[in-house]
Amino acid sequence: MLPSFFVSLNHPMQSINHHPFTKGLLTWYRQHARELPWRQTQDPYAIWLSEVVLQQTRVAQGLPYYLKLLEVFPTVESLAHADESVLFRHWQGLGYYSRARNLHKTAKLVVSDFQGKFPTTYDALIQLPGVGPYTAAAIASFAFGEAKPVVDGNVFRILARYFGIETDILHSSARKEFTEVAQELIPNDLAAEFNQAIMDFGSLQCSPAPSCGSCPLSLTCFAFQQKRISDFPVKQKKAKQRNRYFNYFIVEQGKRILIRERKEKDIWSGLWEFYLVESPQVEELESIMEMDENLSTLLQGATIQSLKSPKLHILSHQKIHCRAWHIQVPDNLDISMLDGFQWIQPEDFEKLGKSVLLLNLITDNLHLQIFNDSMPR
């Protein structure tokens, strides 16, 4: 849904789109258009080739590959009849190699099922292997003038800023919403130009670090007017789930246990925990001891037994793989206080804040003498 100042078109066949965004964009493009080789042709084969090469690929990186591929495979027939290994040889270094496989598939398909002529509509193009919503819209508009808007990262960014669209662009519903907005903006008689324009505008003017000072659309741009340029597009921080391996040691001497407060800039800061050794992966006890000098010292003359523990603790952005051991240090062993650690009576430890992982660990091991009657269930 466009903001209210958008004058909605009454019928879809209207030929001129008067929206200030569209007018400004096209005016800008006529002064700033990049000269790119695939813009000199109407050949759907060359356009398709360029679009596949440019998927997830910067123009500067894809350009030499496009030129070479078009030279080696000037027609869809030549590509269809080529040995796939030859195609891969020329794709080498470009990445995303399934693109090459699908390119060959589609070339053979176009030759065998379509007499070497590419389908001429968005709906037919999107059926081809390696042709998704973006590429189908690009070919349909550039080669056949169909008024389908391309919606890529540039378009998400530009429309989010200009209209102040708060939708998370990583959300599954975002493509539909942004496509609907773009569909209302694209002029039926200038679809190809509009699509080329919005790509160049995203690359040259409304880039991730935009040049608003020289932008002809800034006067009507929501993000610029609100001084909220950095707020758009809204994009959920991808909280990559990191695997971490926590090895907890319940170190006991007499009736007391060794604990510390988490103070670093990390999860559970301000909460309390047992002696922890974090390892880069699952490790044998011997390896963990080697990693930690203090632990080696503590273990001299101590009895040790492995504990039941929650195997996996899932946080929004981390997976904690947990193992635990119980260490009983002889009363007569003198342990100089470890830096940052302190001894505590279990009943006092009960009063301190702990992570759910640690609470689960305790609950799983209430049979330990040290926890009897001192910890809540």
Add this chain to the structure above:
DNA sequence: AAGCCGGGGCG
């Protein structure tokens, strides 16, 4: 809905 595929550019 989430994971995977690859390079290069950027701060």
Add this chain to the structure above:
DNA sequence: CGCCCAGGCTT
């Protein structure tokens, strides 16, 4: 050097 890129396919 970690982060980003935002297209299409697979699971």
